[in-house]
Amino acid sequence: MSARKAADPAAAEWTGPWRRYDIVKEGVVAIVVVAVLTLLLAMLFGSPDDKALTFKGWASSAKDDFYATTVSELAGTSDSAGYGPPYNNASDGLYVGPLRPQKWFGVTHPVDPATDFVITPLQSQEQPAAVAAALKTWLAASADQQTKWATALDDAIAKANGDLSKVGSGDFGPVPTLAQGLTNMAASGALDGVLLSQGKFYQTDYTKQILFLGDGSYLDDAATAAHLQGNTWGMMNETGSYPGQAWLWLYSFWYQLPKFNSSNPNDYLTNNADAVIFYIMAILSIGLLLLPFIPIIRSIPRWIPIHRLIWRDYYRSQRT
Amino acid sequence: MPWTSVPIASVVNLDHPAHYLTWGWLSISVPNLLVILLMIAVFVLAVLLPFPKDRDGS
Amino acid sequence: MTATLPATGAPETPEGGPESRMWTARLRRAWVSKLPPDKLLPDRQPAYVASWIYVFGVLTIAAFLVVLASGLVLAFTGPAWYHTSSLGHFTNSTHFWSVQLFFVFMVIHLWGKFWMAAWRGRRWLTWLTGGLCFLASLATAFTGYLIQTNFDSQWISFEAKDGLNAVGIGAFFNVANLGQTLLIHACLLPLVVGVITVWHVLLVRRRGVVPPMEAVPPHGAVPVAVPAAVATSGEPTVTSEESGS
Numbered sequence: 001m002s003a004r005k006a007a008d009p010a011a012a013e014w015t016g017p018w019r020r021y022d023i024v025k026e027g028v029v030a031i032v033v034v035a036v037l038t039l040l041l042a043m044l045f046g047s048p049d050d051k052a053l054t055f056k057g058w059a060s061s062a063k064d065d066f067y068a069t070t071v072s073e074l075a076g077t078s079d080s081a082g083y084g085p086p087y088n089n090a091s092d093g094l095y096v097g098p099l100r101p102q103k104w105f106g107v108t109h110p111v112d113p114a115t116d117f118v119i120t121p122l123q124s125q126e127q128p129a130a131v132a133a134a135l136k137t138w139l140a141a142s143a144d145q146q147t148k149w150a151t152a153l154d155d156a157i158a159k160a161n162g163d164l165s166k167v168g169s170g171d172f173g174p175v176p177t178l179a180q181g182l183t184n185m186a187a188s189g190a191l192d193g194v195l196l197s198q199g200k201f202y203q204t205d206y207t208k209q210i211l212f213l214g215d216g217s218y219l220d221d222a223a224t225a226a227h228l229q230g231n232t233w234g235m236m237n238e239t240g241s242y243p244g245q246a247w248l249w250l251y252s253f254w255y256q257l258p259k260f261n262s263s264n265p266n267d268y269l270t271n272n273a274d275a276v277i278f279y280i281m282a283i284l285s286i287g288l289l290l291l292p293f294i295p296i297i298r299s300i301p302r303w304i305p306i307h308r309l310i311w312r313d314y315y316r317s318q319r320t
Numbered sequence: 321m322p323w324t325s326v327p328i329a330s331v332v333n334l335d336h337p338a339h340y341l342t343w344g345w346l347s348i349s350v351p352n353l354l355v356i357l358l359m360i361a362v363f364v365l366a367v368l369l370p371f372p373k374d375r376d377g378s
Numbered sequence: 379m380t381a382t383l384p385a386t387g388a389p390e391t392p393e394g395g396p397e398s399r400m401w402t403a404r405l406r407r408a409w410v411s412k413l414p415p416d417k418l419l420p421d422r423q424p425a426y427v428a429s430w431i432y433v434f435g436v437l438t439i440a441a442f443l444v445v446l447a448s449g450l451v452l453a454f455t456g457p458a459w460y461h462t463s464s465l466g467h468f469t470n471s472t473h474f475w476s477v478q479l480f481f482v483f484m485v486i487h488l489w490g491k492f493w494m495a496a497w498r499g500r501r502w503l504t505w506l507t508g509g510l511c512f513l514a515s516l517a518t519a520f521t522g523y524l525i526q527t528n529f530d531s532q533w534i535s536f537e538a539k540d541g542l543n544a545v546g547i548g549a550f551f552n553v554a555n556l557g558q559t560l561l562i563h564a565c566l567l568p569l570v571v572g573v574i575t576v577w578h579v580l581l582v583r584r585r586g587v588v589p590p591m592e593a594v595p596p597h598g599a600v601p602v603a604v605p606a607a608v609a610t611s612g613e614p615t616v617t618s619e620e621s622g623s
Contacts, residue, residue: 207555
C-alpha cells in the first residue's frame, strides 16, 4: 500500500486553453519548405565528389613511396602486417583494462600483406623474365630467408629516408626486382584490376585495397591536404569547401587532446586512443539517452531559464 | 539516357580547399563554422520571434 | 447486442463476450484507449504550444523524407551513377543537402527540448527515443559516407576501421566491404531510423506536448499520482496512470 503521493502536474492531461492546430497541414508545409530549400541548396552549391585514388595514380605520381611500401609489406613492417585482428595475429590489438574485444573476436577477415598485396598479384599476370625469375627465387626460399632479404632492404630504405637513389648495397635477394615489378604493374593500371577482382568474378570487398593504400604516404598525404586527419578535427571535415559533419564535434574533440597524441611510441593512451575514445563516446551517448535521470544535468534547464522566453505568453497569461 | 547529360552545374563552386580558422588546438573550417553560427542564430530567432496568435483569439 | 467500441478509458467489453479475448479486439482496445483518433490526428493543441521552436521536430521529419526520396533515386540507379551523370550529381547534391538540413533541424530540436526539460511528466521515454533516433541517424550517415565510392569514402573507411576494430565491431562490420555497407545504409538503417521516429512521434501524441515548467493544471485536471519521494518537475516519473482523464 502506498502512502499519500504528490501529483506530477507535468503528467496531467491538459485542461487549460487550447489553440487550433492542423497537424496534417503542418506536415505538408514542412515537406514543401524543406524540399524547396534542398533543391535551392543543391542548385546553388552542388556536392563534393573528389575522385577515388588508384594504385595507378600512386605508382605514377609517388613511385618511390609505392616501391618502399611494397618492400615493407614483404618485410612485414607495414601497418597492415602488424595490425592484428581482424586481419591477422601479428598483434593483440587495442585494449582498455580487461576489455580486449579486438583480440577476443579474432581474425575474421584474414589478410596476409606479403602474399595478398605483392606475390599473388604478381603471380596473376605474365611478368617480364626478371620478375618471373625473382618470384621463383622468392617462393623457393624459406620464410626466414624471405624476411631477411626484405628486412635488409626495408632498413636500407629507412636509412636513406625513403630516397631510393641513396639506398646502399646489401643482400636483398629478389626483393628489389619484385618491388619494381609490382610498381610497374601498378603504374600500368593492372594492379587496380587484379586487387579488385582477387581472382573472383563478383567482388564487393575492398579491404585489401584500403589496407594497402593506407600503408603508404599517398592516401595519407591526400588526407592531410584535405584537412581530414583525425588530430586536426578531420572527422568533422568534408573535402573542398563543403560543410562537413559538425555533429561529430565531440567525437573528434578527444583526438585533439595531447594525451592521445604523444610522440612516445610506448604511450598507452596514444596507442589505444581508438578504443579509449570509443568507450568514452559510448558512455556519453548512454548519458544522453538517460539524461532525465542524471542529477544536476537535468536541472540545468531550470537554472538557465530559456524556457521563460519560449513560454513567455503562457507565463504572462498566468500573471494576469 | 538523354536527360543525364543535361548540364546542371552549381552556381557556386565549392570544389576548392576550405579556409580554416585556427586558435591553438582549435581548428574549424569556415563552412562548418558558418553552419554552426547559422544554427545558433536560427535557435535564437525561433525562441524570440513572436508566434502567430490563434485565429480564434483564444 | 454487439459490443460498441469503448471510448477513451472506458471499461472493457463484458467478460465472457466473444470479442473480449480476441487478439484483434484486445489490440484495438489498447490502441484506441492509448491513442484515440483525436490524439493521433489532433486539430487542437495546448495554448502554450506557441513558439517557432516547436516546428523543428516536424522539419526534421520532413528533411528525413527528402533524404529518403533522394536516396531512393540513388538506390535505383546504383552507387556509381552520380559520378558520371549530371542528373546523378544533382541527385547526390539533394541527398547531401537534405542530410545537412536533417541534422541541423534535429540538433535545434534537441536544444529546444533540452531547455524545455521536455522529459518531465513521464516523458523520459520520448527523450530516450529521440536520443536513439539521433544515434541511429549518426550510424546511417556514417554508412552513407562510406559508400560514396570516391576519395572521401576511401579515407573514411581507412580511418573508421581502426575505431571499430578496436572495440571488436570490425569483426562483424567491415567498413571496406562496399556490398555490406551499401545494404546496411540503404535498407537496414533507414528502417531502424523510421521505426524509432514513429515510436517517438506516437509517444509525443500519447503524452502530449510537455507543459511549461511550474505550470499547475487548471481546475478540473486529474493529476497523476507519483511517489512522494520524487520531487516535482525536472524528474521523470515511471508509475502507471491511476485513472484516465
